Amino acid sequence: MVAPRPADASESRAQILAAASRLFAARGFEATSLQAIADELGVTKQAVLHHFRSKDQLRQAVLDDMVAHFREAVPRLLFAATASEDRFDAVFGELFHFFAQAPDRARLLVREALDRPAEVKKVLRGPVRPWVDAVASYIRQGQASGRHYADVDPEAYVSLITLFVVSAAASAQVSQATMPTADGGDVRGRWDGELHRIAKSALFTPSPRATPTPASKPKPRTKSAKQPR
Amino acid sequence: MVAPRPADASESRAQILAAASRLFAARGFEATSLQAIADELGVTKQAVLHHFRSKDQLRQAVLDDMVAHFREAVPRLLFAATASEDRFDAVFGELFHFFAQAPDRARLLVREALDRPAEVKKVLRGPVRPWVDAVASYIRQGQASGRHYADVDPEAYVSLITLFVVSAAASAQVSQATMPTADGGDVRGRWDGELHRIAKSALFTPSPRATPTPASKPKPRTKSAKQPR
DNA sequence: CCTACCGATCGGTAGG
DNA sequence: CCTACCGATCGGTAGG
Numbered sequence: 198m199v200a201p202r203p204a205d206a207s208e209s210r211a212q213i214l215a216a217a218s219r220l221f222a223a224r225g226f227e228a229t230s231l232q233a234i235a236d237e238l239g240v241t242k243q244a245v246l247h248h249f250r251s252k253d254q255l256r257q258a259v260l261d262d263m264v265a266h267f268r269e270a271v272p273r274l275l276f277a278a279t280a281s282e283d284r285f286d287a288v289f290g291e292l293f294h295f296f297a298q299a300p301d302r303a304r305l306l307v308r309e310a311l312d313r314p315a316e317v318k319k320v321l322r323g324p325v326r327p328w329v330d331a332v333a334s335y336i337r338q339g340q341a342s343g344r345h346y347a348d349v350d351p352e353a354y355v356s357l358i359t360l361f362v363v364s365a366a367a368s369a370q371v372s373q374a375t376m377p378t379a380d381g382g383d384v385r386g387r388w389d390g391e392l393h394r395i396a397k398s399a400l401f402t403p404s405p406r407a408t409p410t411p412a413s414k415p416k417p418r419t420k421s422a423k424q425p426r
Numbered sequence: 427m428v429a430p431r432p433a434d435a436s437e438s439r440a441q442i443l444a445a446a447s448r449l450f451a452a453r454g455f456e457a458t459s460l461q462a463i464a465d466e467l468g469v470t471k472q473a474v475l476h477h478f479r480s481k482d483q484l485r486q487a488v489l490d491d492m493v494a495h496f497r498e499a500v501p502r503l504l505f506a507a508t509a510s511e512d513r514f515d516a517v518f519g520e521l522f523h524f525f526a527q528a529p530d531r532a533r534l535l536v537r538e539a540l541d542r543p544a545e546v547k548k549v550l551r552g553p554v555r556p557w558v559d560a561v562a563s564y565i566r567q568g569q570a571s572g573r574h575y576a577d578v579d580p581e582a583y584v585s586l587i588t589l590f591v592v593s594a595a596a597s598a599q600v601s602q603a604t605m606p607t608a609d610g611g612d613v614r615g616r617w618d619g620e621l622h623r624i625a626k627s628a629l630f631t632p633s634p635r636a637t638p639t640p641a642s643k644p645k646p647r648t649k650s651a652k653q654p655r
Numbered sequence: 656c657c658t659a660c661c662g663a664t665c666g667g668t669a670g671g
Numbered sequence: 672c673c674t675a676c677c678g679a680t681c682g683g684t685a686g687g
Contacts, residue, residue, distance in 0.1 A: 209656095225541060227456035231686065242686085244656055252686060304540055310600040311533055312454065318603040325604045346627065353620035356604040357594070364593035365586070371539040374547040375554045375585045391582035398575065399624040403632055438675080460666065471666085473676055481666060 210248050212238055218259050222301035225308055226256055260309055260320060263302055268324040270295055275331050285397055288332065292359065293393070296366040303366035329355045336400070345400050358396050365392055439477050441467055447488050451530035454537055455485055489538055489549060492531055497553040499524055504560050514626055517561065521588065522622070525595040532595035558584045565629070574629050587625050594621055 216237040220229040231252055235242045249255040274295070277287035296303045310317045333351035340347055365372070365388070373384050445466040449458040460481055464471045478484040503524070506516035525532045539546045562580035569576055594601070594617070602613050 225454055225456060227454060228541075230684080232684085241657060243658090246687070247656060250687095307536060307597070308540060310597045311537060312457075314597075314600045317600050321600070321604060326606075329604050330606075348623065350616050350620040350623075352605045353616045354624065356601055357590075357617070357621055357624060359604070360593055360597065360601045361586075361590050364589055368536070368539045368589065371543045371546050371550070372585055372589045375550060375558050375588070376581045377555075377559075387579050387582045388586070391579040392586055394577065394579075395583065395586060395624065395628040399628045459664080461664085470677065472668085472678085475667065476674095476676060479667095 209244075213245055213248055213255070214259060214262050217255055218262065218305060219301055221256070221259055222305040222308065226252075226312060231255075257316075259305070260316070263305060264320045264324060266302070267295070271324055271328050274328065278332065278335055284335065285400065286393075289358075289362075289393060289396055293362050293366075293389070296362055297389075300366050300369065303363045306363055307367045325359070329359070339400075343402060346402055349400060354400065361392065361396070365389075438473075442474055442477055442484070443488060443491050446484055447491065447534060448530055450485070450488055451534040451537065455541060460484075486545075488534070489545070492534060493549045493553060495531070496524070500553055500557050503557065507561065507564055513564065514629065515622075518587075518622060518625055522591050522595075522618070525591055526618075529595050529598065532592045535592055536596045554588070558588070568629075572631060575631055578629060583629065590621065590625070594618075 213234065216234050217229070220234060220237065231242045231245050234255075235245050238245075245255070249258060270291075274288060274291045277291045278284050306317075329352055332355045336345055336349060336351040336354065339345035340349065340351075369385075369388070373388050376384055376388070378384055442463065446458070446463050449463060449466065460471045460474050463484075464474050467474075474484070478487060499520075503517060503520045506520045507513050535546075558581055561584045565574055565578060565580040565583065568574035569578065569580075598614075598617070602617050605613055605617070607613055
């Protein structure tokens with residue numbers, strides 16, 4: 198697991214950030230020593246401290262890095278809402294994909310929310326509020342046209358669904374253990390499919406017109422969330 | 427915050443468990459020293475180690491204690507399902523109440539799920555699987571009578587809603603920060619109400635008969651979850 | 656970036 | 672002999 202020699206300082210920084218993200222997500226901040234991060238990269242503890250003045254500064258950089266990734270992804274997430282034929286499936290799929298394909302992101306976010314709620318609130322306000330507001334305004338349009346339930350609280354709905362996707366990705370291994378496995382079925386697929394179904398059917402009115410009722414529509418599987426970079 | 431002299435050994439054990447639960451939930455296991463737990467109670471670290479052979483055994487006792495509380499509560503939760511006029515509101519209210527009135531339980535559970543997924547899976551299988559199975563069978567009855575959507579995956583639905591309630595309780599402070607507060611509204615109430623609405627409207631078909639459609643029914647507020655011991 | 660270290664504090668155990 | 676602890680200190684390791 199030893200990485201090749203870093204060519205320059207920024208590459209070293211990036212490697213340290215990646216290793217720290219992985220270890221903080223898996224074990225937590227307090228349980229991860231600087232030595233463990235250094236060992237992962239085949240360097241010394243002091244090499245890590247050359248790039249980040251303290252362990253706390255490294256923690257902050259890891260959180261900022263994750264938020265930056267989300268900020269980058271927001272335009273793509275919102276583009277999905279405008280371009281796709283089925284807006285809901287596109288946006289939900291992008292959001293789900295963002296955390297499900299990198300569960301460490303979800304775990305890190307949950308850990309930081311528990312350890313440092315004030316800090317996380319501060320860094321989330323920036324990129325998440327615009328995301329919530331944009332999707333909420335789409336929902337209001339849908340409410341005006343009768344496609345969505347009138348009593349949906351748009352901001353609360355988007356915030357909660359985002360929390361659900363993060364939580365499901367972070368704790369998939371444990372939470373799925375509460376489901377029966379004896380029938381040899383695809384637990385992961387049932388889990389993801391039901392999450393998608395809950396989010397959708399809590400939003401869409403079962404209109405007898407164009408949109409098929411959620412109950413009669415086969416649920417799109419996780420595969421549909423995949424896409425090229 | 428110093429507790430009175432413990433009268434006997436079991437009382438000391440209970441006080442240590444309570445203090446450790448609080449600190450593990452708030453800061454995490456690694457970030458909590460035995461000294462911090464002892465300080466909280468006004469005793470020495472060695473007094474703590476007299477009652478629990480090691481810090482790891484204390485961790486296990488704290489987790490077992492929380493699971494025991496849930497196991498105790500399950501009959502009441504299931505009784506709510508059989509006795510109440512509105513089964514869903516009663517069961518959801520009891521589940522919500524169990525975690526919302528003691529957010530440390532939720533935080534501890536999430537932390538342990540991240541730190542020790544295998545252990546948590548093991549201790550959850552006991553009391554949570556019966557709970558999931560029992561509620562799932564109620565859902566199947568509702569599906570047979572057309573009250574619930576036919577494409578609900580009962581076990582996945584119950585597992586996910588339980589996860590959502592735990593996650594919402596554990597991270598309420600942070601997650602609610604993604605909602606606007608400028609209008610001076612009751613953010614907590616909107617949040618809890620929308621969580622309840624999502625869970626309900628993803629389950630109930632908008633029947634034109636007895637059950638009112640989710641969209642036309644005023645959402646029961648959090649107050650409804652409260653009840654005497 | 657490494658070798659060589661520091662003040663402190665960690666979980667756990669000694670005898671009484 | 673038991674319980675419920677105490678003051679002191681063990682060998683290692685933390686961040687810096």
